[in-house]
Amino acid sequence: MTVVQDPVDPHARLSIGARVRRAAGMARSLAIYHAIPWRPAQLRRFYTPFVPPGGLAFDVGAHAGNRVRAWRALGARVVAIEPQPDFVRLLERLFGADESVVVLPIALGAAPGHAPLLVSERTPTVSTLSPDWASRAAAVTSFRRVRWSTGPTVEVSTLDALIARHGRPDFVKIDVEGMEPQVLAGLSQPVPALSFEYLAPMRDLALACIDRLETLGRYRYDVSIGERLRLIQPGGLDAAGMRDWLAALAPDAPSGDIHARWSRA
Numbered sequence: 001m002t003v004v005q006d007p008v009d010p011h012a013r014l015s016i017g018a019r020v021r022r023a024a025g026m027a028r029s030l031a032i033y034h035a036i037p038w039r040p041a042q043l044r045r046f047y048t049p050f051v052p053p054g055g056l057a058f059d060v061g062a063h064a065g066n067r068v069r070a071w072r073a074l075g076a077r078v079v080a081i082e083p084q085p086d087f088v089r090l091l092e093r094l095f096g097a098d099e100s101v102v103v104l105p106i107a108l109g110a111a112p113g114h115a116p117l118l119v120s121e122r123t124p125t126v127s128t129l130s131p132d133w134a135s136r137a138a139a140v141t142s143f144r145r146v147r148w149s150t151g152p153t154v155e156v157s158t159l160d161a162l163i164a165r166h167g168r169p170d171f172v173k174i175d176v177e178g179m180e181p182q183v184l185a186g187l188s189q190p191v192p193a194l195s196f197e198y199l200a201p202m203r204d205l206a207l208a209c210i211d212r213l214e215t216l217g218r219y220r221y222d223v224s225i226g227e228r229l230r231l232i233q234p235g236g237l238d239a240a241g242m243r244d245w246l247a248a249l250a251p252d253a254p255s256g257d258i259h260a261r262w263s264r265a
Helices: 016-034 039-047 066-073 085-095 131-137 159-166 180-185 200-216 239-247
Strands: 056-060 077-081 101-104 113-119 149-157 171-174 193-198 219-225 256-262
Touching: 039 066, 056 066, 056 159, 066 077, 066 085, 077 159, 085 101, 131 200, 171 180, 180 193, 180 200, 193 200, 200 219, 200 239, 200 256, 219 239
Parallel strands: 056 077, 056 171, 077 101, 171 193
Antiparallel strands: 113 149, 193 256, 219 256
């Protein structure tokens, strides 16, 4: 495994109470993403059509690394992008002996630079670079108990820069809590397949992602709801159909991921 620069850990300066909350949040993330015994096989089956053996996958927002593990089991090389030092250390422990995994302790956006990270100690997988998203999420029922605080200032790169360095990926998973449109703004060429998260109360962000992808090429879209790991639109939808599907969502509809495949024709 290759790790490129280790960010300074701001949690070393946290109070005892904050450290306890952070440790509890990390333990919860590990339980959710690694303790369910049948989940690895589900992940492998789900991603088989997207991640070919010998291919390349980018995990943007790698968190606890369960997708990285599944894609390696499928025989793909993986670039894991994760700005939170706690998760970077976890990824190092999980994949330290694997030369086919590169861990980048950075974030992605529309342009290179640096930005402050908003961290959630109890629920670290919903940390974000977007203050606007955090403000809007506070009004969503499932986020009302989430609290964010100022974390480290992290390096920001782009998908284009990653492609120039590592090659064009077969699949990109984007899970960056409201920064999905900015991440796609840093991509100037189509990729074969990718996914990005949607939230019904903030569907405008998913619509912006579709708009961006359609400037790069024509895509077919499908949906997986929550962590069910099942696509619900046989044959997929074109961009107009996907926009209509999002527009019809009830405000309290569960979140999920939109999966897009590039139609080379």
